[in-house]
Amino acid sequence: MALRTNSSGHFLRILALFTVGCISFVPVLRAQQPLHAAAAKPAKPVDKPKLVVLLVVDQMRADYVEKFGFQWTGGLLRLVTEGAWFRDAAYPYAATETCVGHATISTGSFPATHGMVANAWLDRKEQKMVTCTSDPDPSVKNLGYAGATPKGADTAWRMAVPSFAEELKFQTGGSTRIVSFSLKARAALTMAGHKADAATWFDGGAWVTSSPYGVQISIEEQAKAHPPKADYGKTWSLSLPEKSYWYGQKALGAVAPKGWDLTFPHPLRGESGSGEPDAAFYQQWTSSPYADTALTELAKKAVDALHLGNAAGTDFLAIGYSTVDYVGHEFGPRSREIQDILIRLDKDLGDLFAHLDQKVGRGNYVVALSADHGVAPTPEDMQTTGADAGLLHLSELQAKIEKALEPFHFAKPAVAQVSGSDIYFAVGVYDKMRQDHAAMQAVYDAALSQPGVSAVYRAEELANRPATQSPAVRAFALSFFPGRSGDLFILPKPYWLLDGTPTGIARTYGTGHGVPYNYDQHVPVLLMGFGIQSGEYLQSVTPADIAPTLAALCGITLAPRDGHILSEALKTADPSSRKRERR
Numbered sequence: 309m310a311l312r313t314n315s316s317g318h319f320l321r322i323l324a325l326f327t328v329g330c331i332s333f334v335p336v337l338r339a340q341q342p343l344h345a346a347a348a349k350p351a352k353p354v355d356k357p358k359l360v361v362l363l364v365v366d367q368m369r370a371d372y373v374e375k376f377g378f379q380w381t382g383g384l385l386r387l388v389t390e391g392a393w394f395r396d397a398a399y400p401y402a403a404t405e406t407c408v409g410h411a412t413i414s415t416g417s418f419p420a421t422h423g424m425v426a427n428a429w430l431d432r433k434e435q436k437m438v439t440c441t442s443d444p445d446p447s448v449k450n451l452g453y454a455g456a457t458p459k460g461a462d463t464a465w466r467m468a469v470p471s472f473a474e475e476l477k478f479q480t481g482g483s484t485r486i487v488s489f490s491l492k493a494r495a496a497l498t499m500a501g502h503k504a505d506a507a508t509w510f511d512g513g514a515w516v517t518s519s520p521y522g523v524q525i526s527i528e529e530q531a532k533a534h535p536p537k538a539d540y541g542k543t544w545s546l547s548l549p550e551k552s553y554w555y556g557q558k559a560l561g562a563v564a565p566k567g568w569d570l571t572f573p574h575p576l577r578g579e580s581g582s583g584e585p586d587a588a589f590y591q592q593w594t595s596s597p598y599a600d601t602a603l604t605e606l607a608k609k610a611v612d613a614l615h616l617g618n619a620a621g622t623d624f625l626a627i628g629y630s631t632v633d634y635v636g637h638e639f640g641p642r643s644r645e646i647q648d649i650l651i652r653l654d655k656d657l658g659d660l661f662a663h664l665d666q667k668v669g670r671g672n673y674v675v676a677l678s679a680d681h682g683v684a685p686t687p688e689d690m691q692t693t694g695a696d697a698g699l700l701h702l703s704e705l706q707a708k709i710e711k712a713l714e715p716f717h718f719a720k721p722a723v724a725q726v727s728g729s730d731i732y733f734a735v736g737v738y739d740k741m742r743q744d745h746a747a748m749q750a751v752y753d754a755a756l757s758q759p760g761v762s763a764v765y766r767a768e769e770l771a772n773r774p775a776t777q778s779p780a781v782r783a784f785a786l787s788f789f790p791g792r793s794g795d796l797f798i799l800p801k802p803y804w805l806l807d808g809t810p811t812g813i814a815r816t817y818g819t820g821h822g823v824p825y826n827y828d829q830h831v832p833v834l835l836m837g838f839g840i841q842s843g844e845y846l847q848s849v850t851p852a853d854i855a856p857t858l859a860a861l862c863g864i865t866l867a868p869r870d871g872h873i874l875s876e877a878l879k880t881a882d883p884s885s886r887k888r889e890r891r
């Protein structure tokens with residue numbers, strides 16, 4: 309535990325040489341050697357990576373690497389010790405949500421460019437909330453694997469620019485195969501792009517895709533042979549002895565999935581324990597390490613079946629690991645559950661990399677790992693420090709604004725929707741407010757009277773990326789996309805959680821994310837493998853830099869310039885090879 313205070317910035321590398329942590333004093337490299345020695349193939353010289361692997365861990369805070377990394381022995385450790393580790397990576401924008409982060413990583417641009425401004429927003433034309441992947445095209449339909457019949461239609465059509473993977477396929481004559489997996493549609497689809505050879509996610513107890521993306525035989529076989537319900541009856545227990553964990557048995561402010569206690573062990577038996585998987589079982593499953601393992605197995609199967617990394621071009625494999633997000637929402641970042649699920653994910657990634665070493669060849673593929681956002685501590689936990697923390701009740705905020713506008717006789721209701729930080733007014737109301745100083749002031753006064761509100765911003769302050777000294781205005785401006793973003797924006801005070809739970813109902817989660825504070829913005833950026841210069845890098849970067857860096861490795865060009873190439877982490881070419889190329 310004392311090791312966490314090591315501030316040299318090199319503790320993981322040092323530990324890799326000496327110790328695996330406070331429990332088992334086994335050298336890490338010894339633990340790694342069988343994995344690598346068995347799997348490694350001599351790397352043959354190639355000009356471009358044979359495979360690009362994009363890994364996005366939903367809700368993984370950057371400080372998890374610093375705090376928990378000393379216990380890792382698998383793929384996460386390998387990324388940190390063999391790869392390029394950017395320790396000061398953060399999103400510069402306000403909308404730190406899943407769809408937004410995955411789209412930023414995949415396109416190399418910010419939401420002001422790619423248009424995925426939230427997981428869901430108000431469609432002003434239809435006057436209804438739409439998810440970022442919902443596709444109104446009647447010819448699009450979600451398709452289920454292993455006999456599942458999913459509802460809805462999801463694609464990446466709302467993403468305003470192509471993904472890196474799409475550009476790679478387009479610019480290399482179509483030789484790239486694009487395959488992506490996640491528990492969430494908004495992760496799998498944004499990472500893949502508008503079309504792909506396979507984009508698979510989990511919905512209603514089954515693996516699904518949609519009609520513009522291919523149905524793959526290998527995924528069908530895996531879905532049939534290893535359905536999630538086969539994990540019914542398993543129990544998630546602590547991986548390490550109790551004294552290895554940073555936090556107490558019960559996380560303060562946690563809200564467990566139905567059927568689970570707030571303490572380990574967590575049995576996957578649904579709500580009733582009747583022996584049959586129910587909705588609660590699938591919620592438990594997506595909050596357990598078994599879902600990450602299932603995703604890893606699906607990916608390995610696709611690598612084998614499609615011979616990814618063994619064809620003419622550079623292939624693309626993306627995996628969005630979502631369980632950390634579910635567990636973080638339920639138990640918070642200061643929980644044994646978060647520490648343990650990362651220990652399990654580290655093992656899954658070790659397994660994945662060993663498989664790729666064997667099938668693609670070590671050094672022939674490049675891996676990028678990041679997260680879509682971080683997370684705040686639960687307000688109850690933060691309050692124990694004496695800090696000002698709490699719940700910002702959005703339903704109360706909405707009612708106050710509605711009441712404040714009553715004397716002005718605008719449409720009723722005047723507020724159409726409050727969604728996270730975004731306030732949308734009914735058709736025509738905001739235009740009238742802009743002409744009526746007293747009405748605008750009344751709304752500001754009402755919003756600022758709500759406990760937890762720090763500031764209010766207007767859409768017209770944020771459009772066209774204004775030059776500003778204000779970090780908050782800049783953050784909201786980088787998230788602003790005309791037509792999709794709200795009319796007004798609420799900045800909560802630090803450690804005040806935006807809570808959309810209706811008044812009088814108990815909240816169903818422990819904590820959340822979505823605001824422009826470092827606990828939501830600061831995430832890991834790790835690169836490893838083909839063309840990557842190992843090391844620790846302390847300069848400020850953003851996850852939008854990943855796609856341009858991968859593009860540089862693959863010799864293609866991306867349209868947006870929000871991100872930049874992490875050139876410090878790229879190996880420079882041997883000058884003699886350049887001469888040969890010129891001839």
Ligand SMILES: [Zn+2]
Binds near residue numbers: 406633637821
């Ligand atoms: Zn989340």
